[in-house]
Amino acid sequence: MSSIQQNYFELFHLPARFALDTDALDAAYRTVQAQVHPDRFAAAGDAQKRIAMQWAARANEAYSTLRDPLKRATYLLSLRGADVEAENNTAMESAFLMQQMEWRERVEDAAGAKNVEALNALLDELRDEERARFAKLAALLDGGADQPAAEAVRQLMFIERVATEIGAQIEKLEN
Structure with a gap:
């Protein structure tokens, strides 16, 4: 060592x-x-x-x-001196903010209707979105585009939180 x-x-x-x-x-x-x-x-x-x-x-x-890909991306950015600032930088592109609101509404609607099938479908959609965004993040990071990569990390953190919430809702409804 x-x-x-x-x-x-x-x-x-x-x-x-x-x-x-x-x-x-x-x-x-x-x-x-x-x-x-x-x-x-x-x-x-x-x-x-x-x-x-x-x-x-x-x-x-x-x-x-x-x-963990998200932790790895955050760590790699920190090595390069780029702080993700997840706690205090919530600025994101407007299209993603609109998508966030749509996902949140769909989670609320499906949970309120006790519709596990709709929650599972949304979770699948989020996982697909996550895979696509990780591919984009890889290109940004390996291309040295640290600031856009930091925003991509913040977006992925949000997607991960929503997916976790959906998982908790599904578990709650199935029990």
């Missing part, structure tokens, strides 16, 4: 880009974990055990971040 300060891509010896070979990530994670797993340091001194725990935690955090 080089330095605990390495970025997540460096930690796993992967190129710092959005398009990621998940099999290579999985293999790299297993390699790092095999080197730093606390069980390997059971007989070591307290300082070595503590360092092993820090490395293992860092590897877990890095793996979790890089495995």
Whole structure:
């Protein structure tokens, strides 16, 4: 292990880009974990055990971040100095704002009507939209268009929240 300060891509010896070979990530994670797993340091001194725990935690955090496309995009933007500003930047293109309102109304209508089929159809639609937007996000990130990519990330965060809400509504109606 080089330095605990390495970025997540460096930690796993992967190129710092959005398009990621998940099999290579999985293999790299297993390699790092095999080197730093606390069980390997059971007989070591307290300082070595503590360092092993820090490395293992860092590897877990890095793996979790890089495995999730939305977290990976946010992390990649942060490495480039571009803050997604999800908490305080809600500015989005008007077409997406209109789409948000439509999705919200459809969720309310379907939930109010206890229509699980309509909720599932909307969830499928959102997943399709999400796939298309991730493809666009990959092109933006790998092309170095950080500000448009940050907006795309914020839009995907919204889509993910709506999908989670729909999932909760479906579960509520099915129970």
